[in-house]
Structure formats: structure tokens, C-alpha cells
Amino acid sequence: MGIQVVEAVSAAADRIREQAPRNEAAGKLTGEAAAALRECGVIRMLQPREHGGMEAHPREFAEAVLAIAALDGSTGWVAGIVGVHPWEMALADPALQQAIWGPDQDTWIASPYAPMGVARPVDGGYFFSGRWQFSSGTDHCDWIFLGGRVAEPDGTLPEAPEHLHLVLPRADYEIVEDSWDVVGLRGTGSKDIVVADAFVPAQRVIPFRKLVDGTAAREAGLANPTYHVPFSCAFPLGITAAVVGIAEGALEHHLAYQRGRTQITGTRIKDDPYALTAIGEAAAEISASRTALLDNASRMYDLVAAGHEVTFERRAIGRREQVQAAWRAVRAVDEIVARSGGNAMRSDNPMQRFWRDAHMGLAHAIHAPGAVLHASALGQLGLQPPPGPLRNMI
Structure with missing residues (x-):
């Protein structure tokens, strides 16, 4: 299922990519960009099968969002956020699900x-x-x-x-x-x-507490482990996947731009060991971000599939992995943009849009590192954080 969606994204790549400046000019996704998302099927990946969904593995959903965001940050961001909502709706009253998806299974x-x-x-x-x-x-x-x-x-x-x-x-x-x-x-x-x-x-x-502690999924009688993955893993997953995907898109544009570039000093990039080292380091950091994000989603899925409770400590570590994946990827983007020269910031160079989109995505509340890193460290020390802000979104 996930492979089919990623393949559909690949087939629609030019279509999604060309809408990027139009989305930005409109201040929202164009009708064409939204239609491409609907046709790729990414928004239905976490939707219940009885309502035309795929009930996909969370990792597969993240892989699809990564692929879309590498083409256009805004389209990937909407895919990551709107695409998570069917996951929560699967936990809701069946009559509500029918009211939403009965008339049209592609309702967002x-x-x-x-x-x-x-x-x-x-x-x-x-x-x-x-x-x-x-x-x-x-x-x-x-x-x-x-x-x-x-x-x-x-x-x-x-x-x-x-x-x-x-x-x-x-x-x-x-x-x-x-x-x-x-x-x-x-x-x-x-x-x-x-x-x-x-x-x-x-x-x-x-009730939000029923999402956090998994009660909502149990009360709904859902068998698929996808719906028992903690909310604090599922909800941020699409957002962080979009940020990492944006970083992958920035790297792709950077490589295309640098491939034939000659610096003002007369040195070609391919002959500059310092620029090449920066490219290699950034590529490794972005790759590590992807791996950490997807591995965390798989580990959470495997835990609930085996019938284990995902403890607060494990959830906090999972949130740490998500947050650090986003920060690591965006820092890598900063490193390559800083070595791209002034022409990278021209309005007709897509790299500047990816750079702006990456930083905007990093500013989302789920990527605030302080409380998450604090709580995860306490958990690994065998200590429970007190009630209050340190437990938010964990």
C-alpha cells in the first residue's frame, strides 16, 4: 500500500513540483495541488478500510509524506497534517465517521x-x-x-x-x-x-486524555496496531516527516545547483574539498534524520503489535527522536545554504523556498526541544517528570 502511494507520488512529481510557486502565491494549495494529493491517496493511508482507507503502517505514511515534501514543502506539510486526521477519526463514534465519509470517502x-x-x-x-x-x-x-x-x-x-x-x-x-x-x-x-x-x-x-493513554483506541475495539500507536507518535509523525522531506528537497536542489557551479574565486565546486565535505556531512545528517524518524515509528508499531504498553519513558524517547530528527535536518540545510552563494537566495531559485519552509516547519510547537529532552532524560534516569508542561505532548 505504502509503496503504491509513493509510486503514485513519483508519477505525479512534475505536477506537484510545478504547483509549488503557485501555492505560495495563492497562500494555499491550488486546486491542482490538492487534486494531486487526493489522487495519490496519501490522505487515505491511515483511514479505516470500511471507509475506503488503507489502514497503512505509520512508517509507510511517513515515507509518502517525505516524498511529497521533497517536491514541495507546502504540499508535503498539508499531506502530513491532514493525513493524520483520519487516524484519529478512526477512534471516533462510528456514526460520526459515516457522516463524514459516507457521502464522500475523500472528505478531508x-x-x-x-x-x-x-x-x-x-x-x-x-x-x-x-x-x-x-x-x-x-x-x-x-x-x-x-x-x-x-x-x-x-x-x-x-x-x-x-x-x-x-x-x-x-x-x-x-x-x-x-x-x-x-x-x-x-x-x-x-x-x-x-x-x-x-x-x-x-x-x-x-477526551484528549483518552487519546494520550490509548483508551480511545481500546474502547473503539480496533484491531490494527496502527491505531494503538501513541498519539504523541502519530500526530507529530506527519509534521516531522514533512520537515525532513523538505530538507531532502533542499539537498536535491543544492546538488543540482552546485554540480556545474564555479565560485567567484574561480574554483569549481567539484574541485573544492571544503564544499564537498559540507555536502557530504549535510547529506549524512539528513539521511540520519530520516532513519531515526522511520525507525521510531516502526518501533512504536512493533511494541503495540506485540501487545506491550508504551510507557511514558518510551514515549518521551520517541518524542526526543522526532524532535532531534527535525533539528538535525534543518541544521544540515543551513550548512549547505550557507555555501550556496548569493544566487541561491534569488526568488527564482527553489532552494530559498525550501530553506524558508524548513525553518517555518521547525517552528511548530511539536519541535520545541526543551521540555521533550528534559522529560526523556528524566525517564532514562528512572525518574518521572512532575505533572505539568514536561508531560505535554508525550
């Missing part, structure tokens, strides 16, 4: 998960309001996952509110135009979302 679901909304409990569900940033690919989606905090019935927030993921149809939220003006990943169309007192029935709500 947006996010963000950040708990920026307030959910006030009422009979049968919640009244929900808030504003969120960074809803990638949202113009091409008809439903959305939004993070919220549970308020008291009078609307006030308790000191430690429960976090929820709430699912809303397109009619219940507003996409804020002109809210995505950034230096990188411009083509992702990661716009703001506004919800004003929408009613969300309880059947369209997933």
Missing part, C-alpha cells in the same frame, strides 16, 4: 488541536466558542478537529480544565481570510478559525 478533516476554545457543558453536548491559528489546508476541508477546555456550566474555566477534541462541520466555523502571511510554508493556507457558540453533540467529542 482539518485541525488545530491547541485547546484554545471553551466548551460549556449542556444537555447532550457542549456549546463551543474560540479562535485558533494554524489550520493547515483548511480551505480544502469540510470538517475540523478543534481543541477545547471544559468550562463550568456558567462558562468559567476551572484551574485545571479537561481538554477535549471537538469535531465540527464546515457550516459551524469560519475560516478567517488574510490570516496567513508568513515567510515559509506560505502555500499551506494555515489560516485562523473562529467558532461562535456552536452546539457540539457529545458523540462528536473525544
Whole structure:
């Protein structure tokens, strides 16, 4: 399955690549770029088979995202983020799945998960309001996952509110135009979302704690180990794969650019041992990032397939591997860009777009290293981090 998707991406490579500057100019994926993603099948890789999905191995999904992001960062980013949402929807109420995919199995679901909304409990569900940033690919989606905090019935927030993921149809939220003006990943169309007192029935709500501890997958009775991989592995996987794929694309453009280049000193790159050493080191670092990311996904899958619990310590180590993969790859991109000369930064050279996209992807909250590295080190020392920020997204 995964091989077929990667082969479809390869067949559509020129089509995806040529949309890159158009995506950036439009501030979102063009219709042609979105159509290419649909036809490649990457968004359905983690979707349940009963709704036309593939239930693919997480590693295969990451490999497909890597391939797309190497062609265009924005298209790969949308594939990585929107492509994870069917994984979570597989854990949701079957009636909700039918409502979304029954009419069209290619329906896309947006996010963000950040708990920026307030959910006030009422009979049968919640009244929900808030504003969120960074809803990638949202113009091409008809439903959305939004993070919220549970308020008291009078609307006030308790000191430690429960976090929820709430699912809303397109009619219940507003996409804020002109809210995505950034230096990188411009083509992702990661716009703001506004919800004003929408009613969300309880059947369209997933408690975040049940995602983190695996309860949601067990309660759904899912047999495929893909759905028992921890949320803290599955959700960041597509994002980090996009960043590493962008780095691979940057390296590919760097090699093509340097192959026949002569420096201002008159030295050809192929005769400059220092430039060649930098290329070799960067290529090795980017390759190591790919290997670490894919190996971590496979290890998590193998653990749950064997019936083992993925402990907090192991999850923290997994997050460490994801975060470091992204940082390692982007540092390598910086090394080769710094040796590409001023012409690499011209608007007509794709390398500058890959460089900007890589840094924008690294700025995502899941790639913040401090708490993740701190928590993983405590775990390896046999110590448990205290409740609070060190446990976020682990």
C-alpha cells in the first residue's frame, strides 16, 4: 500500500513540483495541488478500510509524506497534517465517521488541536466558542478537529480544565481570510478559525486524555496496531516527516545547483574539498534524520503489535527522536545554504523556498526541544517528570 502511494507520488512529481510557486502565491494549495494529493491517496493511508482507507503502517505514511515534501514543502506539510486526521477519526463514534465519509470517502478533516476554545457543558453536548491559528489546508476541508477546555456550566474555566477534541462541520466555523502571511510554508493556507457558540453533540467529542493513554483506541475495539500507536507518535509523525522531506528537497536542489557551479574565486565546486565535505556531512545528517524518524515509528508499531504498553519513558524517547530528527535536518540545510552563494537566495531559485519552509516547519510547537529532552532524560534516569508542561505532548 505504502509503496503504491509513493509510486503514485513519483508519477505525479512534475505536477506537484510545478504547483509549488503557485501555492505560495495563492497562500494555499491550488486546486491542482490538492487534486494531486487526493489522487495519490496519501490522505487515505491511515483511514479505516470500511471507509475506503488503507489502514497503512505509520512508517509507510511517513515515507509518502517525505516524498511529497521533497517536491514541495507546502504540499508535503498539508499531506502530513491532514493525513493524520483520519487516524484519529478512526477512534471516533462510528456514526460520526459515516457522516463524514459516507457521502464522500475523500472528505478531508482539518485541525488545530491547541485547546484554545471553551466548551460549556449542556444537555447532550457542549456549546463551543474560540479562535485558533494554524489550520493547515483548511480551505480544502469540510470538517475540523478543534481543541477545547471544559468550562463550568456558567462558562468559567476551572484551574485545571479537561481538554477535549471537538469535531465540527464546515457550516459551524469560519475560516478567517488574510490570516496567513508568513515567510515559509506560505502555500499551506494555515489560516485562523473562529467558532461562535456552536452546539457540539457529545458523540462528536473525544477526551484528549483518552487519546494520550490509548483508551480511545481500546474502547473503539480496533484491531490494527496502527491505531494503538501513541498519539504523541502519530500526530507529530506527519509534521516531522514533512520537515525532513523538505530538507531532502533542499539537498536535491543544492546538488543540482552546485554540480556545474564555479565560485567567484574561480574554483569549481567539484574541485573544492571544503564544499564537498559540507555536502557530504549535510547529506549524512539528513539521511540520519530520516532513519531515526522511520525507525521510531516502526518501533512504536512493533511494541503495540506485540501487545506491550508504551510507557511514558518510551514515549518521551520517541518524542526526543522526532524532535532531534527535525533539528538535525534543518541544521544540515543551513550548512549547505550557507555555501550556496548569493544566487541561491534569488526568488527564482527553489532552494530559498525550501530553506524558508524548513525553518517555518521547525517552528511548530511539536519541535520545541526543551521540555521533550528534559522529560526523556528524566525517564532514562528512572525518574518521572512532575505533572505539568514536561508531560505535554508525550
